[in-house]
Amino acid sequence: MSHIAKGANSYVPTVALRVAVRHEPRPGAPLVEAAALLLDANGTARGDADVVFQGRPAHPSTAVRHARDPHDACAQWLELDLPHIEADIERVLVVCSTDSGTVGALTRPTVEAFAPNGVSVLRYTVTDATTETAFVFGEFYRRAGGWKFRAVGQGYACGLAGLTADYGIKVTTAPPTPAPAPAPVPVPVAVSPSPGPVLLTGVSKTSDPPPFLPSPPGSAGGWTFGPVFEPYTIEGKGRQVVTADRVPPGCVLVEMTHEGDDYLCVERLNRHNKDDQLVFNSTLKDFRGRAAVEPSEGRPLRLRIQASHRWTLTFRPLADARRLESGRELTGRGPEALLYTGPVADLKVRLRDETGGSLCCMYGYEVAGHTSIAEAPESLLVNEAGRGARVSTPLPQGPLLLRFIDAEGSWRMKLRTL
Numbered sequence: 001m002s003h004i005a006k007g008a009n010s011y012v013p014t015v016a017l018r019v020a021v022r023h024e025p026r027p028g029a030p031l032v033e034a035a036a037l038l039l040d041a042n043g044t045a046r047g048d049a050d051v052v053f054q055g056r057p058a059h060p061s062t063a064v065r066h067a068r069d070p071h072d073a074c075a076q077w078l079e080l081d082l083p084h085i086e087a088d089i090e091r092v093l094v095v096c097s098t099d100s101g102t103v104g105a106l107t108r109p110t111v112e113a114f115a116p117n118g119v120s121v122l123r124y125t126v127t128d129a130t131t132e133t134a135f136v137f138g139e140f141y142r143r144a145g146g147w148k149f150r151a152v153g154q155g156y157a158c159g160l161a162g163l164t165a166d167y168g169i170k171v172t173t174a175p176p177t178p179a180p181a182p183a184p185v186p187v188p189v190a191v192s193p194s195p196g197p198v199l200l201t202g203v204s205k206t207s208d209p210p211p212f213l214p215s216p217p218g219s220a221g222g223w224t225f226g227p228v229f230e231p232y233t234i235e236g237k238g239r240q241v242v243t244a245d246r247v248p249p250g251c252v253l254v255e256m257t258h259e260g261d262d263y264l265c266v267e268r269l270n271r272h273n274k275d276d277q278l279v280f281n282s283t284l285k286d287f288r289g290r291a292a293v294e295p296s297e298g299r300p301l302r303l304r305i306q307a308s309h310r311w312t313l314t315f316r317p318l319a320d321a322r323r324l325e326s327g328r329e330l331t332g333r334g335p336e337a338l339l340y341t342g343p344v345a346d347l348k349v350r351l352r353d354e355t356g357g358s359l360c361c362m363y364g365y366e367v368a369g370h371t372s373i374a375e376a377p378e379s380l381l382v383n384e385a386g387r388g389a390r391v392s393t394p395l396p397q398g399p400l401l402l403r404f405i406d407a408e409g410s411w412r413m414k415l416r417t418l
Contacts, residue, residue: 004124006140006153012121013228014082014146018114021137022075022094023106030101034076034111036064037093037167038085044168046088051169052078061086080113080140082147083320088411091141091410093152093167095134097160103129111137113149116319124151132156134163146230225339226251226318233314236305241269244301247315250400251294251373252301253337254279255314261285262308268293269302279303280335283355284408289335290399292318309323324402326417327413333410342397345417351389354409360389361406367399376401 005009011138021034035053037045045051053061054076057066063086065079080092094111096103103109103126112123124138134157140149156163227248234242244252258264264282267275279291295301305311324330324340324347351360364383370376382395395415404411 004122004149004151005130006124006126006151009148009150010122011143011146011148011230012082012113012140013317014231014317015115015228015317016079016083017121018082018116019078019080019094019101020050020075020110020112020114021078021094022072022112023109025074026107029074029106030098032074032098032103032106034066034078034098035095036066036078037095037164037169038064038078038089039093039167040088041090041092043091045164046168048169049123050089051164054298064092073120082140091139093139094137095136095160095162095163097134101133102154103132103267105197109135109137113142114317115225115317117225119228120246121228122149124149124153126153128153129155132331133158134160136163145233158265164384226253228317228319230355231314231316232356233312235312236308237310238307240305241386242303242305242313243246244295244313244315245380247295247301249295249298251292251318253304253316253318253321254293256280256287256311258282258287258311259309263306264311265306267304268296269304270296271299273302275304278405281406282334282408284334287334289407291335291405292321292373292403318401324415326415328415330413331411333407335407336404338402338404340395340400340402340415341399341418344397345395345415347381347395347415348392348416349390349411350413351366351384351407352374352409353389359408360384360391360411361404362393363403363405364395365401365403366396367401373401 019273033049033054038050039045047213049060052064052066054066054068059065061084062157063081063084067077069077069183078094083143083190085092096109106129108125110123110125110128113121115121126135129135134156136152136154138149138151140147152182227250229248232246236242256266261283264280264287266280270276276296279293280289282289292370293301303313321337321339322330324338324370326342326345349362360382364379364381365373367373382391386393
């Protein structure tokens with residue numbers, strides 16, 4: 001975990017992060033609400049929808065979400081699915097405001113970000129808050145193709161209205177209502193404690209979002225989603241052997257692009273420097289694919305590339321892989337590695353072949369309780385040939401890693417839980 005001081009910044013992995021905004025419990029402490037502000041290149045929010053908070057718990061893109069912690073009144077959560085945040089968004093601010101009292105009255109107000117496997121990737125604790133009623137903890141911002149976090153630590157004594165006004169959002173309050181006519185004093189009745197007022201009253205509210213995309217902090221059924229690291233890219237041309245020595249041990253996501261329509265083949269090399277796993281094998285024009293790969297026998301990941309034109313290899317955490325969700329169609333082109341963490345379900349797959357009747361093939365790995373793909377039970381889920389293959393296949397309970405290894409064209413998938 002990286003502890004960050006005010007004003008400092010640090011790279012974070014480009015994965016789906018869970019961000020906790022919390023403070024230590026203390027009698028009489030004010031209620032706190034966390035929020036995320038999505039800002040464009042001008043440093044402003046494009047509208048109300050770019051403010052995610054308790055009353056509007058999901059951004060329209062679903063890449064940023066809010067949730068309360070049912071077990072901890074002093075903590076709220078923000079989900080930032082960094083790989084899928086819209087390209088127009090340059091920064092995401094993590095802020096908080098109080099219903100009464102000040103941020104300075106809180107004990108150790110802290111923001112902490114977790115990777116999908118539960119590893120803490122950064123932590124910043126505010127130590128200089130005083131009379132502020134709203135506070136910018138920090139910001140996630142794009143840099144050099146990835147994301148960084150800066151500990152801002154800026155307070156606003158004029159509350160949330162003053163904070164949001166700085167970023168183009170006007171928070172209004174309802175007009176005062178006339179005082180009612182005197183009425184008889186009612187008999188006292190028991191009233192349930194209020195959960196606290198909903199802040200950001202000038203921003204329209206929506207219903208609760210669907211479940212979070214990533215698993216909450218901690219592993220999913222014993223599966224840790226592989227190591228967390230900053231993605232990096234290797235570029236080349238033609239036939240080469242590459243060593244991904246910056247990839248830590250464990251399963252990673254390998255993304256490849258290749259220009260033109262000539263044959264492409266990528267093999268993993270073992271400790272004897274021989275091919276031992278087919279990673280990509282395609283004649284798709286302007287190829288782009290993703291595969292889940294583990295280094296062989298504890299050695300650095302080495303790949304042998306057979307290609308004719310320019311190519312790029314990008315190594316990412318496996319947690320960056322796209323996820324299947326019930327009722328939500330997923331589209332793509334070429335081979336793909338996918339994650340599923342839900343209950344038993346049926347998966348429908350349709351492939352539109354672009355190379356002339358090639359194979360459509362998918363393997364599933366029940367990774368729960370295992371630390372590597374090689375240890376996980378393997379099932380052949382899809383094995384069809386033809387120009388327009390359509391198939392329905394049952395999926396067991398997740399977490400599952402799906403390897404869609406033969407996909408010579410565009411495809412659609414839709415999941416239905418039972």
